[in-house]
Amino acid sequence: MTIKKKSRVTSLAAGRPPTARKPKSISRKATKALINTHHVLEKKKAQAIAKGDRAAEIAIESEIDALGGIEKYQLASLQGQRLDRGGDSSHILMEWLNSMDSTISSSAGAHLKMLEVGALSTKNACSASGFFDVERIDLNSQSDGILQQDFMKRPLPKDDSERFDIISLSLVLNFVPDAMGRGAMLLRTLDFLKQPDTQYSSGLRTFFPSLFMVLPAPCVTNSRYMNESHLETIMNALGYVKAQSKITHKLVYHLWVRKSGVQCPPATFKKTELRPGHSRNNFAVVLSGSSG
Ligand SMILES: C[S@@+](CC[C@H](N)C(=O)[O-])C[C@H]1O[C@@H](n2cnc3c(N)ncnc32)[C@H](O)[C@@H]1O
Structure with a gap:
């Protein structure tokens, strides 16, 4: 399989379904x-x-x-x-995968499935890449190629054929209004991802099965209850290992590869103050249960 060259969306209109009316630009x-x-x-x-x-x-x-x-x-x-405002976040994922281009190209026949949770467009970089079969869901579908569905209520896969090689949670975890709900969402990703021992060619094994997660940077850089190392500890407890990360002044991007099962007994993470101060935000993730 080869990665098609990124066809970057050049304007907002290009990323919008043809039937949608041109919305007014907001500052x-x-x-x-x-x-x-x-x-x-x-x-x-x-x-x-x-x-x-x-x-x-x-x-x-x-x-x-x-x-x-x-x-x-x-x-x-x-x-x-x-x-002009930074582009869609999935172009960072494609940059990471393109950096592995030669290895991935040699993995002909790989048929990678992506579940994009919180999809607003069918034409973002990961869709346009041709690299994935993308299934898109959103609480409020804006377009034909996006199923209106709550990830937290999505029926569980019956077998591996219904599981994914990668899940995209771009600016979705921070949309969940409470810390327990965020923990539950992270746990639920495990139900929909392929198992850590899935056979991939060696190049793909570096990146899959995985979770591509994007958060507003302050969730990690300025939260009373979260920092990079705490996030990594939580993700490790779920069996994820950080494969890639990038931070800009606005966003933090991570690629978490599923490497092992959930810690047994499952670790509990409470809301604990890590970074005191008046000007902090309260972004937190609480984990209190077993995996699915
Ligand atoms: C800020 S938008 C992010 C859109 C896009 N992924 C991006 O990176 O720009 C968050 C989207 O996540 C969706 N969302 C939040 N929770 C969800 C859930 N449980 N299931 C499906 N979609 C969800 C919301 O409806 C919203 O459209």
Whole structure:
């Protein structure tokens, strides 16, 4: 198998389904503010639900609706994928794989399956590469090639033919409003990935089966409850080993390769303060259970 040369999306219009109307561009500042406000409201909503406070839940829902709901949030996220704003995150994954080009090229016949969770476009770099058979899901599908489905409710695979070589969670884990939910999402990736002992040619074995994960950089660089080494400890406990990582001022990218089973007994990770200070955010991942 060869990796087709990256056909970079050159404009937002090129990454949009042909039937969709051209949305109005939102300024960089407004995009960031809208995404942040949406995350804060989703978090407050999750807290209201946890407390059983239905009145607060309804009030917060109407605030989310007034902002334009998930559609406006997704539009803002798509704006963030514009080339002039850094491009879609999957081009980093393709850069990593292209750096292995010769080894991967010699792996003719490999048929790699990707599950893209939180897909906004069918034309991002990993789709355009031709390297993967991509199955795309999102809570709110924006296009024909994207199945409307909650990853946390996706039926479990019956056998390996329904499992994936790679899962993409790009800017999705931080969308989950609570730390337990994030832990559950990470655990659930294991149900949908092929086993660590899957036979790959030696070149592919370096990269698969794996989880491509992208987070806003401050989740790792400025959280009270998370830093790079804590994230790595959690991922290691799930059987993942860091194969690649990259940090920019906005985003942190990781490729986690599944190398072993989950630690037995499964490790527990609580919300523990690692980096005190007033100006920190509260991004955290809590793991409290066994794997599927
Ligand atoms: C910020 S957007 C990220 C889009 C794109 N992956 C990117 O990197 O720009 C987050 C998306 O994740 C989706 N999402 C969040 N939780 C999800 C879940 N449990 N199942 C499926 N999609 C989910 C949301 O609907 C939203 O469209």
